[in-house]
Amino acid sequence: MRYPITLHVNGIPYPIEVTAHTSLLHAVRDEVGLTGAKEGCDDSECGACMMLIDGRPVNSCSYLAVQAEGFAITTVEGLSTGGALTPLQMAFLQEGGVQCGFCTPGMLISAKALLAQEPSPTEQEIRVALSGNLCRCTGYDGIVRAVTKVSQSTG
Amino acid sequence: MSTYTNALTVEDAIAALAQGARPIAGGTDLVVGARQGKKRLPESLVGIHRIAGLDQIEENGDGVSIGALVTHQALVTHPLIRKSFAGLADASAIVGSHATRANGTIGGNVMNASPAMDTGAPLLCHGAMAVLKRSGGTRRVNLAELWTGPGTTSASADELLIRLDIPLPPPGSGSAYVRLQYRRQMEIAIVGAGAFVTIAGGKVTDARIAITALAPVIHRAEAAEAALIGTDGNAAAVEAAADAAAAAARPISDVRGSAEYRRAMAAVIARRAIETALRRAHGHDVTIPASDSTFGST
Numbered sequence: 015m016r017y018p019i020t021l022h023v024n025g026i027p028y029p030i031e032v033t034a035h036t037s038l039l040h041a042v043r044d045e046v047g048l049t050g051a052k053e054g055c056d057d058s059e060c061g062a063c064m065m066l067i068d069g070r071p072v073n074s075c076s077y078l079a080v081q082a083e084g085f086a087i088t089t090v091e092g093l094s095t096g097g098a099l100t101p102l103q104m105a106f107l108q109e110g111g112v113q114c115g116f117c118t119p120g121m122l123i124s125a126k127a128l129l130a131q132e133p134s135p136t137e138q139e140i141r142v143a144l145s146g147n148l149c150r151c152t153g154y155d156g157i158v159r160a161v162t163k164v165s166q167s168t169g
Numbered sequence: 170m171s172t173y174t175n176a177l178t179v180e181d182a183i184a185a186l187a188q189g190a191r192p193i194a195g196g197t198d199l200v201v202g203a204r205q206g207k208k209r210l211p212e213s214l215v216g217i218h219r220i221a222g223l224d225q226i227e228e229n230g231d232g233v234s235i236g237a238l239v240t241h242q243a244l245v246t247h248p249l250i251r252k253s254f255a256g257l258a259d260a261s262a263i264v265g266s267h268a269t270r271a272n273g274t275i276g277g278n279v280m281n282a283s284p285a286m287d288t289g290a291p292l293l294c295h296g297a298m299a300v301l302k303r304s305g306g307t308r309r310v311n312l313a314e315l316w317t318g319p320g321t322t323s324a325s326a327d328e329l330l331i332r333l334d335i336p337l338p339p340p341g342s343g344s345a346y347v348r349l350q351y352r353r354q355m356e357i358a359i360v361g362a363g364a365f366v367t368i369a370g371g372k373v374t375d376a377r378i379a380i381t382a383l384a385p386v387i388h389r390a391e392a393a394e395a396a397l398i399g400t401d402g403n404a405a406a407v408e409a410a411a412d413a414a415a416a417a418a419r420p421i422s423d424v425r426g427s428a429e430y431r432r433a434m435a436a437v438i439a440r441r442a443i444e445t446a447l448r449r450a451h452g453h454d455v456t457i458p459a460s461d462s463t464f465g466s467t
Binding site: 077078 | 170171172173175193196197200201204205210214216218265266267268269271272352353354355
């Protein structure tokens with residue numbers, strides 16, 4: 015059975031159809047057409063699929079699309095406005111926080127969730143908040159530096 | 170053919186359960202387990218995450234009620250939980266990742282009935298009662314009777330866990346949960362232990378000690394409790410209690426550790442939990458989560 019639902023992604027309503035078991039990740043990538051969030055492990059270990067639901071970080075590979083109807087979903091495409099990168103995205107570039115780029119959308123989303131909750135996190139708090147995100151290039155130091163930089167500039 | 174309905178009230182949910190649907194909230198066990206191939210997703214699901222009121226932590230005169238939809242993140246940031254139920258905060262603080270804690274609920278955690286769940290031992294030690302509701306009525310069951318085996322409970326398929334009721338500890342009490350972990354986050358307990366103690370007049374008047382990932386269900390170790398009650402909580406008494414807790418273990422060997430290793434570590438982890446509970450009962454501040462702050466202590 016297919017269910018007609020409306021997903022509100024980055025402020026835009028998308029009427030789509032999904033099955034009861036369709037993941038939020040597949041709904042957003044395949045039906046909405048936003049491919050920033052990635053499928054890595056498909057079981058909540060790697061964090062490449064991280065999105066925000068009403069500000070909460072969620073592994074979208076393991077969250078049902080039907081459960082997300084009506085909530086505000088944010089993907090990496092929704093971070094910048096008008097084509098300008100956010101300070102967090104700029105810091106990732108400046109600090110070498112982007113290598114192959116596969117983990118970057120999830121890292122940015124987890125970092126955004128942290129900074130919304132704690133604008134001036136310690137390095138330990140940053141590492142805890144990013145511990146559900148794996149970087150296959152092992153470029154963690156640059157990523158942590160990038161988040162630290164933003165927290166200092168705004169904190 | 171898979172089906173899904175949204176429940177907006179407890180009544181909606183229990184009506185759907187009576188029709189054979191299974192409940193889903195944060196999905197952090199149910200969907201992740203299906204992705205890992207442990208168990209297929211139920212064909213018929215009812216989303217309970219929109220039910221109003223089940224996400225509240227409410228203080229009443231003699232206790233606290235924790236709604237089934239309360240997340241680990243909400244527990245670990247709640248002042249009363251951190252102060253009076255620190256062992257529960259120790260546990261919720263280290264469940265999964267920040268995303269797991271933001272979505273994973275205490276109700277899902279309890280009903281998933283994993284023998285390695287972090288919140289199980291502190292809930293048992295604090296005497297939490299599960300409140301189960303079905304169309305025929307409501308019943309309260311203690312967790313020792315709820316958990317019947319790895320992943321199984323005594324709840325019938327048409328019962329919904331709506332909240333946990335936990336009595337307020339008397340003055341002079343402290344609790345703690347400590348797990349053996351290879352990493353601090355994204356981890357499942359190799360071995361864990363919860364402890365709750367009450368001290369009055371310099372003596373331990375009440376002690377509850379429970380062991381995690383050491384048996385088919387999380388359970389209390391009565392011999393360990395007896396070894397501590399009536400003493401002043403000195404090192405020898407703590408050692409005896411920790412050894413008794415380890416003696417109650419019936420561990421398995423699996424990918425996270427061998428039975429022999431688990432048995433050897435059980436006494437160490439139980440001792441750290443008991444020591445931390447005693448320190449907190451004496452009014453000392455031990456940073457949450459205790460698994461991190463007691464790491465490396467002998």
